[in-house]
Amino acid sequence: MTDDASRARAAAVQAARATLLDSTALTGPRQPEASLGPRKKGYGAEFVGYDARRDAGLAIAAFLAEEPQLPAALVRTLGRTRRDVTIASLQKADDALREHANADGVSDAGQDAAAHLADDLLFAQAALGNAKAAAYCASICLRLFHASLANGNHAAAWLALRNGIRYSTDATVDLQESEYVSDQQASLLAPYDGLALKLGETAAIVAAAHRQIGVEEDLLRGGAGGAGGSARAWVDEQADDLAALAQLDWPLGDGGWRDRAARPAPTLVVLAKGALDHLPGSETSGSSRSTRGSTPRAEFNALAGEALPLVHGVDVVAVGKLLDARFPWFRDLTALLLRDLANGGVARLRNTLAVSPPGSGKTSYLQAFCQAAGIPCVLYNAAGVADAAFGGTSRQWSTGRASVPLQTIQRLRVANPVIIIDEIEKAGTRSENGRLTDSLIALLEPxxxxxxxxxxxxxxxxxxxxxxxxxxxxxxxxxxPLLDRFRVVHVGLPRAEDLPVAAANLVSEIRDERGLDSGWLPDLDGDELHLLGRVWKGGSLRPLRRAVTTLLDGRETLARRH
Structure with a gap:
């Protein structure tokens, strides 16, 4: 690579770095007061107030104020949408706007304004859970990516591509609109930052392969004395390109992806080295008093300065297949959780609250999800908890202990476990000794x-x-305040058609409880499932479990008689 080319590359890297650190020239302000339009949203712009509904309402209001002599029907449709922003109302607005944009007698400026608003409202539809709208948003992002690439704007190309990948993931499944929780686009896009270096290396390798094919074709056409003389120099140039990629200072959240096998596994130091030195006692005994067997220092000294592993690289396809087979009535929730893990980096699920009537199996489902994803988890029953012990208690008390998250990390020896808080709505609300919710609010904030x-x-x-x-x-x-910090997902109860799967899950649970294997407690046969189908028509799993237990106990009684 020549000196001029090296300087040009260095300048391009610095320009891209500056844009990635502050992308507001492309995305607009981080806290916009007006809807920023589809182009900026294609690069990752924020909604007004981080709320897609509010953003859409303001975009419609601005259009109505700026566009004179609109058809009365269009004004009525947009007015209804503005007052009640839903996927259905946005779709009606989209149809009306695109009809207006293609109508005879409308000025070019009027047509452009209507099409612009229609594209803008697609991003609100996608945020509310419309998969088709997400696919359209992905295409908008990819058009921006292509244009930015052609113009040599590397950072803009990456921002558009990253957003396009995100929306293409969202386009795989429709979500319930009631599950929408306002959130910053920056936080939704952050998990995809880890793809940057991987994509860069992939692009360099594919480009190298294409150029090698070209060299081979030149050799075939020109013989040994043809273009092949430059082949070695070209291979060296590709090596320089890959080496340059390795030196890029990308501000990635979880690090790059040059070579998964060669990279050290991601880790996190939970307690800094020396963080416990102020506590009494030695590192081994934890106390200078022989009458005490263990103290906080001895209990947690092994964690001080230790880089604990972070679960990463979850196979979302395999997890999805397994969970959809075992819990088909939670298919939408599975898709939502897997989106959080789709970047292949460090496992980081958004704080999620699954809400359903009793008996849906949501607790068992969340445990099964974590097990399938390979993320260690613990179950914490919030029912009846009437203090703030979840966040730890002072060592001046005989019952003093560390917070539940730190205890969990110490026991599991992993820095990103999952804590499943069961029946969170039943936690105590009296504040004499603190409340579980108070501790949680602090822990749910980054x-x-x-x-x-x-x-x-x-x-x-x-x-x-x-x-x-x-x-x-x-x-x-x-x-x-606690609800605001969770993504709330309303899930349904099992359906009648889920009986074979739900019953099989229950038989497996009963096997585990009784310490039996499938040889001693076989799966239900067709006749048994038919009997269960006569008494269970879907809904809570609790009556189904009672029926399955009765059926299995009847097997044992019948076997003893024979």
Whole structure:
């Protein structure tokens, strides 16, 4: 590579770095006061107030104010959509706008404005869960990617491609509109940053392969004295390109992807080295008093300065197939959770609250999800918890202990376990001894979890890797500030057609409880499933479990008689 080419490459890298660190020239302000339009949203612009519904309403209001002499029918349609922003109303607005954009007698400027708003509202539809709209958004992003690539704007090309990949993932399944939770686009896009270096290396390798094919064709046409004389120099140039990729200073969240096998596994230091040195006692005994067998220092000293592994590289395709087979009535929830893991980097699930009537199997499902994904988890029953012990208690008390997340990390020896909080709406609300919800709110905030003060150890711990899933039979008992920090997903009950799968799950659970294998407790046969189908028509799994238990007990009684 010549000196001029090296300088040009270095300048391009610095320009891209500057744009990635501050992309507002492409995406607009991080907290916009007006809808920013489809082009900026294609690069990853934020919604007004981080809320797609509010953003859509303001975009419609601006259009109505700026466009004179609109047809009355279009004004009525847009007015209804503005007052009640739903997927259905947005689709009607889209149809009306595109009809207006193609109507005779409408000025070019008027047609462009209508088409512009229609494209803008696609992003709101996608955010609310419309898979078809997400596919259209992906195409908008990819058009921007192509244009930016052609213009040599590398950072813009990456931002558009990243967003396009995100929307193509969203286009795989329709979600329930009631599940929509306003969120920053930046946080939704962050998991895809880890693809940058991997894509860059892939592009360089594919380009190298294409050029090698060209060299081979030149050799065939020109013989040994033809273009082949430059082949070695060209191969060296590709090696330079790959080496340059390795030196790029990309601000990636979880790091690049040059060679998964060669890279060290991702880790996180939860307790800094020396963080416990202020505590009494030695590192081995934990106490200078012989009458005490263990102290906080001895209990947690092994974690101080230790780089704990982070679960990463979850096979989302395999997990999806397994969960869809075992819990088909939770298919939408499975798709939603797998989106969080789709980038292949460090496993990081968004705080998610699964809400359904009792008996849907949501607790068992979340445990099965974590097991299938290879993420260690613990179940914490919130029902009746009437204090803030979840966040730890002072060592001045005989019952002092560290927070539940830190205890979990210590026991599982992984820095990003999942804590499933069961029946979160039943946690106590009296505040004399603190409340579970108070501790949770601090831990659910990124800044709070990154430097969570462990009162038991009198030091800060980095609990940012901890992931929280929760269940509730309803949201009525969940405080608003806590609810705001969860992605709330309303899930349904099993259907009648889910009987074979649901019954098989229950038989497997009963086997485990009784310490039996399939030889001693076989699966249900067709006749048994038919009997169950006569008494269970879908709904709560609890009556189905009673029926399955009765059926299995009847087998044993019949076997003893014979």
């Amino acid at each position: 800044a709070g979890s990154r430097a969570f003060h462990e009162v038991y150890l009198e030091t800060n711990a980095d609990l940012s890797g901890t992931q929280f899933l929760a269940t509730a039979n309803g949201t009525g008992g969940v405080p608003g």
